[in-house]
Amino acid sequence: MDTLDPRRRQILDLVEQYARDKFGAPPFAADRDLVHYAGRVFDGQELRCATEAVLDFFLTANRFAERFEADFADFFGAPGAYLVNSGSSANLVALTALTSPKLGERRLRPGDEVLTVAAGFPTTLAPIVQNRLVPVFVDVGIGDYTALPERIAQAVGPKTRAIMMAHTMGNPFDLDAVSAVVKKHDLWLIEDNCDALGSTYRGRLTGTFGHLATFSFYPAHHITMGEGGCVIAAGQSAEELGRIVRSLRDWGRDCYCAGGENNTCGKRFSQQFGTLPSGFDHKYVYSHIGYNLKLTDLQAAIGCAQWQKLPGFIARRKENFAYLRKALAPYEDRLVLPVATPGSDPAWFGFVITVREGAGFSRTELQRHLEERRIETRALFAGNLLRHPAFLDIPHRVCGGLANTDRITESTFFVGVYPGLDAPRLEHMAEAFRGFLKKR
Numbered sequence: 001m002d003t004l005d006p007r008r009r010q011i012l013d014l015v016e017q018y019a020r021d022k023f024g025a026p027p028f029a030a031d032r033d034l035v036h037y038a039g040r041v042f043d044g045q046e047l048r049c050a051t052e053a054v055l056d057f058f059l060t061a062n063r064f065a066e067r068f069e070a071d072f073a074d075f076f077g078a079p080g081a082y083l084v085n086s087g088s089s090a091n092l093v094a095l096t097a098l099t100s101p102k103l104g105e106r107r108l109r110p111g112d113e114v115l116t117v118a119a120g121f122p123t124t125l126a127p128i129v130q131n132r133l134v135p136v137f138v139d140v141g142i143g144d145y146t147a148l149p150e151r152i153a154q155a156v157g158p159k160t161r162a163i164m165m166a167h168t169m170g171n172p173f174d175l176d177a178v179s180a181v182v183k184k185h186d187l188w189l190i191e192d193n194c195d196a197l198g199s200t201y202r203g204r205l206t207g208t209f210g211h212l213a214t215f216s217f218y219p220a221h222h223i224t225m226g227e228g229g230c231v232i233a234a235g236q237s238a239e240e241l242g243r244i245v246r247s248l249r250d251w252g253r254d255c256y257c258a259g260g261e262n263n264t265c266g267k268r269f270s271q272q273f274g275t276l277p278s279g280f281d282h283k284y285v286y287s288h289i290g291y292n293l294k295l296t297d298l299q300a301a302i303g304c305a306q307w308q309k310l311p312g313f314i315a316r317r318k319e320n321f322a323y324l325r326k327a328l329a330p331y332e333d334r335l336v337l338p339v340a341t342p343g344s345d346p347a348w349f350g351f352v353i354t355v356r357e358g359a360g361f362s363r364t365e366l367q368r369h370l371e372e373r374r375i376e377t378r379a380l381f382a383g384n385l386l387r388h389p390a391f392l393d394i395p396h397r398v399c400g401g402l403a404n405t406d407r408i409t410e411s412t413f414f415v416g417v418y419p420g421l422d423a424p425r426l427e428h429m430a431e432a433f434r435g436f437l438k439k440r
């Protein structure tokens, strides 16, 4: 890579300058601009890094991916971080890792149960089904939108082997209760941390409580690479799980040489695998039925620039959340406003609202009012996933009913708190809520 070529510096400076001119946002105009629920927040640095990766032209994961993985692992105190091409891929790889033959008797087998929620994102559930495991659904609270702790304890049956669920909208699920169940029944725990990068529970980062945690870098998330995701492993099995994750991501191969390396294990031509010829090239030994879920160095380069901004992004999300919470407090008689799980400090993904029964208006009426004022609203993902065509016939168990999950399907939506929402946009949002609620 020719980083000293003066033409390279010239190109990079020009790109940064172009980005400033092209993407520098004019002041918000309420009659013209959308108030997005989420979006990319970036400046010349992201374009500069992306251009660096283009000029390297290594294309597949390289120096930027290595740097990102190292910084990310450090942040979480994890032995490794494994970049993948989306949060959905992260979930697929994490759950599939627990089915690895390398785990021996500890591996998940078809028919084993995994506790989760139906009020979630489809690709938290999909890998459970895809691996022929049986999801067991518990209801969530209205206001915090995370699994009801008492239900988790009740839901454990003789076939239950794992828990996999998300810190919904950045709000940590009750990690005291979940960790106690995990410990008592010796379960695996996967934290889908896709919406919660930077959230803490009792001062500790979410994503470090489970055996595995997943992240998404789609543009709606706390930092973005366009498309991208990551898996980290923690605890005693972290090294072992990390190697399995990497294998599943990298075609299922047994070899764990970094790109461009040839004999990291020092045993490339001296091992015996099954009936393969003795010393068969380890680079081409497959110990998992894997995928290729790697990302490009261009995506990772954008991630490296975003990474520098994460502390500021988290702070803004919290401030924006606090602003909306205060502005909507007078309407709590008709709206259930979001609450943080006790002991947590969420890096909020969005501001979730449930319209109370007897409010005198429907969720759709309120959403329509906001959308007409160019304020984007979104459903809390799928509502009840079990009511969607793809999941109607899946083998599953429900523990204790899903009354709140169904209520979310009818009465809940969210608006944004992402760092791109500045004071004028937030004021416009608050005013739009006031305009609707004062008249009712």
Ligand SMILES: Cc1ncc(COP(=O)(O)O)c(C=O)c1O
Residues within 6 Å of the ligand: 086, 087, 088, 089, 091, 121, 123, 124, 166, 192, 194, 195, 216, 217, 218, 228, 229
């Ligand atoms: C909780 C949760 N898990 C997983 C995902 C999937 O991430 P991706 O869109 O990067 O595949 C999302 C996406 O928003 C999500 O919200």
